[in-house]
Amino acid sequence: MKSETVIDNRPVKVxxxxxxKYFGSLHVLDDVSFDIKKGEFVCVVGPTGCGKTTFxxxxxxxxxxxxxxxxxxxxxxxxxxxxxxxVFQEPSALPWLTVxxxxxxxxxxxxxxxxxxERRVDRILKLLGLEEFRKAYPGQLSTSTEQxxxxxxxxxxxxxxxxxxxxxxxxxxxxxxxxxxxxxxLWREIGTTVVFITHNxxxxxxxxxxxxxLSNKPATIKEELKNNLPYPxxxxxxxxxxxxxxxxxxxxxx
Amino acid sequence: xxxxxxxxxxxxxxxxQNASAYTYAMLSFAGVMAFLIIWQLLLVAGIVSDxxxxxxxxxxxxxxxxxxxxxxxxxxxxxxxxxxLRVSLTGLILAIVIGVPLGLCMGWFKALDRxxxxxxxxxxxIPPVSWIPLTILWMGIGLRAKAFIIFFSAFIPCVINSYxxxxxxxxxxxxxxxxxxxxxxxxxxxxxxxxxxxxxxTGIRVAVGNAWSTLVAAEMLAAxxxxxxxxxxxxxxxxxxxxxxxxxxxxxxxxxxxxILSFVENHVIKWR
Numbered sequence: 139m140k141s142e143t144v145i146d147n148r149p150v151k152v153x154x155x156x157x158x159k160y161f162g163s164l165h166v167l168d169d170v171s172f173d174i175k176k177g178e179f180v181c182v183v184g185p186t187g188c189g190k191t192t193f194x195x196x197x198x199x200x201x202x203x204x205x206x207x208x209x210x211x212x213x214x215x216x217x218x219x220x221x222x223x224x225v226f227q228e229p230s231a232l233p234w235l236t237v238x239x240x241x242x243x244x245x246x247x248x249x250x251x252x253x254x255x256e257r258r259v260d261r262i263l264k265l266l267g268l269e270e271f272r273k274a275y276p277g278q279l280s281t282s283t284e285q286x287x288x289x290x291x292x293x294x295x296x297x298x299x300x301x302x303x304x305x306x307x308x309x310x311x312x313x314x315x316x317x318x319x320x321x322x323x324l325w326r327e328i329g330t331t332v333v334f335i336t337h338n339x340x341x342x343x344x345x346x347x348x349x350x351x352l353s354n355k356p357a358t359i360k361e362e363l364k365n366n367l368p369y370p371x372x373x374x375x376x377x378x379x380x381x382x383x384x385x386x387x388x389x390x391x392x
Numbered sequence: 393x394x395x396x397x398x399x400x401x402x403x404x405x406x407x408x409q410n411a412s413a414y415t416y417a418m419l420s421f422a423g424v425m426a427f428l429i430i431w432q433l434l435l436v437a438g439i440v441s442d443x444x445x446x447x448x449x450x451x452x453x454x455x456x457x458x459x460x461x462x463x464x465x466x467x468x469x470x471x472x473x474x475x476x477l478r479v480s481l482t483g484l485i486l487a488i489v490i491g492v493p494l495g496l497c498m499g500w501f502k503a504l505d506r507x508x509x510x511x512x513x514x515x516x517x518i519p520p521v522s523w524i525p526l527t528i529l530w531m532g533i534g535l536r537a538k539a540f541i542i543f544f545s546a547f548i549p550c551v552i553n554s555y556x557x558x559x560x561x562x563x564x565x566x567x568x569x570x571x572x573x574x575x576x577x578x579x580x581x582x583x584x585x586x587x588x589x590x591x592x593x594t595g596i597r598v599a600v601g602n603a604w605s606t607l608v609a610a611e612m613l614a615a616x617x618x619x620x621x622x623x624x625x626x627x628x629x630x631x632x633x634x635x636x637x638x639x640x641x642x643x644x645x646x647x648x649x650x651x652i653l654s655f656v657e658n659h660v661i662k663w664r
Binding site: 174198201217218219221222223226228230232233234235243244247248275276277293339 | 574664
């Protein structure tokens with residue numbers, strides 16, 4: 139496999155420092171700091187209800203942090219300036235737009251030139267094999283195809299930072315395996331920086347280059363774990379199982 | 393092959409089985425025909441006096457005749473229809489043009505919501521028909537007065553449904569736009585309005601119904617022409633046939649409006 143996983147000299151893309159969030163008196167996040175390298179695939183795992191989604195919403199600036207800051211390329215993150223994309227937990231295709239218009243949605247908001255929009259849309263459609271559904275509405279698609287459209291829409295933004303919040307939470311195992319490979323393929327093809335939140339440890343080990351393990355509420359980073367296993371990963375290999383066990387141990391709060 | 397003949401044989405509209413579209417169409421047609429025939433027979437046999445009801449066949453004749461004959465209410469059918477349509481469409485279109493955008497904006501912009509909603513909540517429960525006396529006092533019984541009453545009856549469902557439609561916009565979809573960097577106003581027209589469209593159309597549908605029923609009430613109280621007026625005259629002259637014809641034409645036009653609306657709706661809301 140590529141040697142880049144061994145010596146990682148990619149520049150730092152996202153810098154999170156001392157991120158803290160209170161909702162009234164509820165302390166959700168406590169002094170979270172970490173870096174993400176350009177093009178890195180980071181998975182965030184943690185016990186249920188530890189504030190994973192809050193964490194992500196802070197990164198997208200849906201919430202403002204109580205303390206701390208998020209910098210992208212050294213600048214304070216701002217959805218208007220930076221290119222952020224989000225795949226939400228629930229299906230979020232815009233039902234009144236066709237598949238191709240869904241893919242165009244964010245690009246039009248960013249006011250990219252028309253040729254560039256078309257180039258990217260065509261590329262994503264081809265990468266995902268969705269050409270035949272180009273003119274279809276999300277309501278006419280199966281759940282998994284709709285989810286692929288949403289993931290495609292996020293990648294089409296070629297974002298500085300792509301945030302995914304348990305995008306496969308509701309799916310059965312077959313679809314999940316399929317879509318996990320799909321996401322890896324897009325990630326490698328487009329070179330996006332990804333933060334992927336999941337409660338599925340196996341998924342985290344399968345996908346990530348780095349795993350952030352969050353503690354119970356108020357969440358801090360319990361461990362930052364490098365994952366150098368070569369892609370494509372064998373979920374039955376000894377190293378894979380060991381890493382999975384290790385993360386499971388770390389997450390246990392009972 | 394065997395199976396095919398079997399299903400064909402069992403095609404008797406039993407539970408869980410489907411007949412052809414033709415059979416269903418004929419069933420609906422037979423229902424209407426049976427209704428008309430029973431109606432006709434009741435009158436022919438003298439079970440119901442023709443002082444109370446007119447025969448369907450007579451209504452057909454009257455319908456044709458009314459195209460040229462202004463008696464007894466003083467206007468031919470087309471003139472009456474035109475008078476009613478003019479009033480109702482004026483009121484209805486004004487209601488849609490003002491009500492829908494107002495409702496949409498009220499749903500999205502909090503300041504406007506707080507400013508307008510209280511007034512709206514006070515006026516809303518007043519039945520549109522109860523505005524008639526005041527309107528006559530202000531504007532007499534002309535087109536303007538009736539259009540105003542109809543405007544009122546149609547305006548309210550337009551506003552409420554547009555408002556609710558925006559309020560019900562899926563938060564996730566709003567976040568999709570916001571995280572892509574869309575401004576508040578851009579999110580409004582790119583997400584909230586399309587998402588509210590289904591509700592808006594339901595509102596317009598209710599508005600059309602309201603406008604049409606209020607129209608008849610308004611014309612029966614204060615008018616010199618129109619379908620409601622024709623019905624009223626039918627009562628004065630004890631002509632059951634005129635009344636029924638008026639009712640049927642009102643019903644037919646209402647159904648026609650609904651058809652147009654469904655057509656437009658299916659073309660605007662293509663994603664369903």
